[in-house]
Amino acid sequence: MLKLNDVTVRYGQFTALDGVTVRVGQGVTLILGPNGAGKTTLLKAVSGIVRYEGSVKISGKEVRNLSLALKGKYVSYVPPTVTAMPEMNIGDLILTDYSINHDLLEKYVQILELKHLLSRRLWEVSSGELARALLARGLARGSTVIAVDEPLSHIDIKHQLRLLKELRALGRTGKVVLIASNQLNPALTYSDYVLALKGGKAVFFGSVKEFLETDILSSIYGVKVKVVTEDGLIDVIPIDVA
Amino acid sequence: MGSAVEQYIKLRRRRFYAVTVLIALSLIAVFMLHLALGVEIRNPIDVLVKGFSDIVSSSSSIERYRVQRALAGVAVGAALAVSGYLIQIASRNPLGDPYLLGISSGALFAVVISFTLPISAALMSVARPVAALIGGIGAYALTLYIAGRAGMTPTTLVLSGVAVGTFFYSISILPQYLFIQNLQMVFAWSQGSLVAASVWEVAAVASAVIIGTIYALMNFSVLNALTVSDDFVRDMGKDPSSLRRTITFLSALLASLTVAWFGIIGFVGLASPHLARRLLKSGESLYVLPIALMGGSLLVLGADSIAKYLFLPMDLPVNIIASLIGAPALATILVGMRKRA
Numbered sequence: 322m323l324k325l326n327d328v329t330v331r332y333g334q335f336t337a338l339d340g341v342t343v344r345v346g347q348g349v350t351l352i353l354g355p356n357g358a359g360k361t362t363l364l365k366a367v368s369g370i371v372r373y374e375g376s377v378k379i380s381g382k383e384v385r386n387l388s389l390a391l392k393g394k395y396v397s398y399v400p401p402t403v404t405a406m407p408e409m410n411i412g413d414l415i416l417t418d419y420s421i422n423h424d425l426l427e428k429y430v431q432i433l434e435l436k437h438l439l440s441r442r443l444w445e446v447s448s449g450e451l452a453r454a455l456l457a458r459g460l461a462r463g464s465t466v467i468a469v470d471e472p473l474s475h476i477d478i479k480h481q482l483r484l485l486k487e488l489r490a491l492g493r494t495g496k497v498v499l500i501a502s503n504q505l506n507p508a509l510t511y512s513d514y515v516l517a518l519k520g521g522k523a524v525f526f527g528s529v530k531e532f533l534e535t536d537i538l539s540s541i542y543g544v545k546v547k548v549v550t551e552d553g554l555i556d557v558i559p560i561d562v563a
Numbered sequence: 564m565g566s567a568v569e570q571y572i573k574l575r576r577r578r579f580y581a582v583t584v585l586i587a588l589s590l591i592a593v594f595m596l597h598l599a600l601g602v603e604i605r606n607p608i609d610v611l612v613k614g615f616s617d618i619v620s621s622s623s624s625i626e627r628y629r630v631q632r633a634l635a636g637v638a639v640g641a642a643l644a645v646s647g648y649l650i651q652i653a654s655r656n657p658l659g660d661p662y663l664l665g666i667s668s669g670a671l672f673a674v675v676i677s678f679t680l681p682i683s684a685a686l687m688s689v690a691r692p693v694a695a696l697i698g699g700i701g702a703y704a705l706t707l708y709i710a711g712r713a714g715m716t717p718t719t720l721v722l723s724g725v726a727v728g729t730f731f732y733s734i735s736i737l738p739q740y741l742f743i744q745n746l747q748m749v750f751a752w753s754q755g756s757l758v759a760a761s762v763w764e765v766a767a768v769a770s771a772v773i774i775g776t777i778y779a780l781m782n783f784s785v786l787n788a789l790t791v792s793d794d795f796v797r798d799m800g801k802d803p804s805s806l807r808r809t810i811t812f813l814s815a816l817l818a819s820l821t822v823a824w825f826g827i828i829g830f831v832g833l834a835s836p837h838l839a840r841r842l843l844k845s846g847e848s849l850y851v852l853p854i855a856l857m858g859g860s861l862l863v864l865g866a867d868s869i870a871k872y873l874f875l876p877m878d879l880p881v882n883i884i885a886s887l888i889g890a891p892a893l894a895t896i897l898v899g900m901r902k903r904a
Contacts, residue, residue, distance in 0.1 A: 370797040389800055398798060406655050406790040408837075409846030412571040416847070417787040419799060427566050436567040440574075440844065 322346055323367065323466050323497045327375035330362050337362040338373070339521035345499070348492040351508050351529075352501040354518035355542055360501035363518065364468040367499065368398035379466050379497075393420025399459030401471035402451060405443055411450070412439035415458045426461035432487055433457050433480060448475040456484060466497045473504040485511035505538075505557040517541055529555070539563060575843070579850045582842045586857045590637075593864045597633045600872040601625070618762060632871075635760035636864040636881075638768040639821045640831055644859025645775045646817035647832025648852055649810045652786055656717040657896055660833035661699070661818030664720065665727035667829065669702020670695035670822035671753055672735035678749065679738050692767070692823040699819035702727050703811065732827075755828040755882030757867055764824040771820050775813045776856065783849045786810070790846065828863060828882050830889020835859040837896055862888060 323345040330338040338359045352360045366373040369384040369392065377384040379395045387395055405414060415426065415435075430436055433453040438446055446454075452475040460467065469488070473481050481504075489511045492498045499516075502508045509515075515532040517525035519541045525532060532538070538546055538557065545563050549556040598607035598614075605626075614630030617623065643661065650666075651659035661667050677687070677694040709723035735753065751758070779786060785806060788795035793803040821828065839854035840846055866884035873879070 365794070368798060369800075370794050392798075392800070398794065400792060400794055403792040403795075404655070405792065406652070406657065406846055408657055408840045409790060410844070412568070412575070413787075413846045414791055415568070416572070417784075417791050417795065419784045419788070423568065426568050430567050439567060439571040 322380060323499075324378045325363075325367070325375070326378075328363075328366055328377055329374040330359075330366050330371050331374075337521055338366060340375070341518075341521075341523045342375075343516060343523055343526050345497055345514070345516070345526075347495045347497055348513035349489055349498040349500060349511060350514040350516050351512035352499055352516045352518065353503065353505065353541075354524075356503075358518040358541070359521040360518055361470050362521075363516075364398060364470050364499060364501050367466060368396050368468050370398055389419070393418075393462045393464060395464055396466040396468065397459045397462040397464040399456055399467070399469045399472065401455075401474060402448060403455065407442070407444050409443055410439065411435065411441050411443065411446060411454045414443065414451075415439075415454055415461075418458050418462065421458070421461045422463045423461075425463050426457060429457035429460045429487075432483055449477055449480070452476050453480060460487075460491075464496075466499065467491065468499045468501075470501050471503075472500060473502055473508060478507075481507060489513075506555075509555040509557065510553070575845050575847065575850070578843055578845070579854075582839075582854055583857075585842075586854055586861065590857050590861045590864070593861055593868065594633055594637065597636060597864050597868045597871075598629055600868055601629060602875060605629075631760045631762060631765060632757045632867070633864065635757040635765045635768075635825065636867045637860040638765050638772060639757065639825050639828065640835075640860035640863030641772045641856045642768050642775075642817040642821045642859075643828060643831040643863070644835035644855045645772055645779070645852070646814045646821075647834075647859075648836040648855045649775065649779065649814035649817075650832070651836055652790055652848070653807045653811045653814065654717070654720055655790065656720055657837065658717050658721045658833065658893070660830060661814065662728065662827060662829035663833060663893075664724035665702040665706040665731065666699040666815050666818045667822050667827045668728040668731035668735065669705075670699035670819040671827055672731040673698025673701070674823055675735040675738050675749070675753070692820055695819035695823035696816055698731070699815045699822065700812070702731055703815055751880060752826045754880030755826040755885065756878075756880055757825055757863075758878060760825070768817075768820050768824070771817050772856070775817055776852065778813060779810075779852050780849070783852075786848045790848065826880070826882065828866075828885050830886055830892060831859050831862050833896070834889050834892035835862060837892060838862075 325341050325343050328338055328341045352363060354360055365371040367377055433456060435454055435457055438450055456472060472484060485507060488498045492513060500508060509529060512529055515529055516523060517537050524541060525537045533548055543563050545560045547558045547560055595607040598610045599605055610626045610629050613626035617627035646661045647659060651657060673694040674691055677690045682690055706724045706727045710720040713719040713723060785796060785799055785801055788799055789806060796803040796806060835858040836851055836855040838858045839851045843850050843854060866888060867881045870879040870881045870884045
């Protein structure tokens with residue numbers, strides 16, 4: 322269980338996250354909102370990567386007080402991309418994590434098809450392959466809370482589906498999975514909950530079903546949309562700028 | 564199920580062991596060669612035994628001089644390599660090098676200025692490294708400032724460093740001509756020379772290498788994180804900016820100490836970590852550091868062997884030979900970087 326209580330993050334004068342209070346349980350929560358809404362900042366606050374005011378608790382533990390030895394068990398942040406020192410291999414990059422579980426890593430290397438990439442230099446791989454490596458690295462911690470930032474932007478549809486199915490399976494085995502993404506298709510289909518942000522504030526938290534009964538999607542993005550649900554698949558079609 | 568990651572880890576480790584053996588044996592061979600070479604070619608074991616006993620009994624001899632010069636090469640090469648390794652990680656830039664980034668020339672300038680001051684010889688032995696450190700850090704601060712204003716990229720950082728370095732190098736020539744009597748000796752020093760190495764200077768550089776290496780090995784997981792992303796450093800509860808400041812300071816300290824006593828030897832800091840990553844086919848900090856360190860000693864000793872023997876009885880500045888090796892290394896890295904664009 323992840324509890325945020327009045328969480329505020331400031332970058333200098335700018336308030337990126339403004340008093341967010343929410344309780345998120347197990348399952349996949351899709352964090353959405355327009356660019357600059359505070360999605361990444363929320364994930365970084367939850368992961369203790371940025372300084373926050375208020376309280377972020379995972380299973381009752383305050384994130385900012387977690388010791389390095391314990392932190393990996395509680396939370397893992399997966400960035401969409403990195404600008405690493407170029408002379409590293411994908412394998413080196415994955416193994417830079419201090420809290421990796423090797424059995425889990427093996428599993429994600431299989432699922433995300435990274436085996437043949439381990440010895441490749443970073444400049445020899447595509448941005449999608451790099452994103453998959455970062456995902457394997459982040460998931461291999463086996464943390465309670467998995468905070469995944471824009472995982473879908475670079476990777477192809479096959480790996481998008483594999484990843485989302487895996488994240489859903491993790492959510493069903495008790496993990497709190499947070500996905501920040503604007504790729505509503507296919508992310509919504511594989512999510513259990515939606516946390517909508519705008520201007521650093523949480524404007525909605527609830528199940529996907531409840532979310533689709535509101536018109537928050539249109540109002541936060543300022544776009545008229547049509548939502549098609551069929552065979553358990555959810556498709557959001559933008560129609561026009563409102 | 565074949566475990567791919569385990570295989571990769573084993574492969575990486577095996578390659579590390581193989582490269583360690585290769586570099587260590589080459590280093591021993593070049594060390595012996597360096598001891599053997601001179602006006603008279605001698606059995607290096609004899610030189611080593613006699614030289615060490617003369618160091619212990621503090622009597623002077625040709626053997627002692629040869630051993631000190633060889634040890635200086637090992638220490639200076641290692642210091643430059645560790646310096647380059649640290650600054651490459653701090654700037655996340657494969658072109659990082661204390662010479663290319665202006666540190667060495669800044670240190671040189673400050674030491675030359677300290678020569679013109681009316682201070683006693685005893686005070687001078689302290690003033691020299693202190694001046695070098697101040698000059699080195701000052702010059703690097705200027706490089707960072709210019710690169711920051713030019714929009715920090717690996718290339719603008721190096722270009723700013725070259726601008727700053729050239730400036731300090733040039734203005735350090737002037738006082739050499741105007742104010743300093745012992746011109747030839749100072750000039751030889753500024754061009755990189757292991758000739759006048761004293762035991763305690765070598766020991767000072769070696770201690771700095773040991774401190775820098777221990778620091779890096781104790782913090783290798785944070786350094787690894789820093790080679791990938793600042794967020795990964797923050798994830799470990801460390802502040803990437805203060806980590807950068809610490810390792811940049813260590814890098815400048817190592818480079819400045821070598822400049823204080825042995826002058827400018829360029830490109831070793833650039834080439835050694837690069838050579839290590841090439842041979843290891845990996846960027847793992849824990850493996851790159853020891854290989855780069857030995858590689859730096861190997862490069863400097865190799866260059867100095869050529870410098871002292873090829874044009875006998877003339878003793879060339881080691882920097883000339885080091886640059887002959889280092890400049891092509893820079894060219895190779897630059898061409899390699901194009902692939903990433």
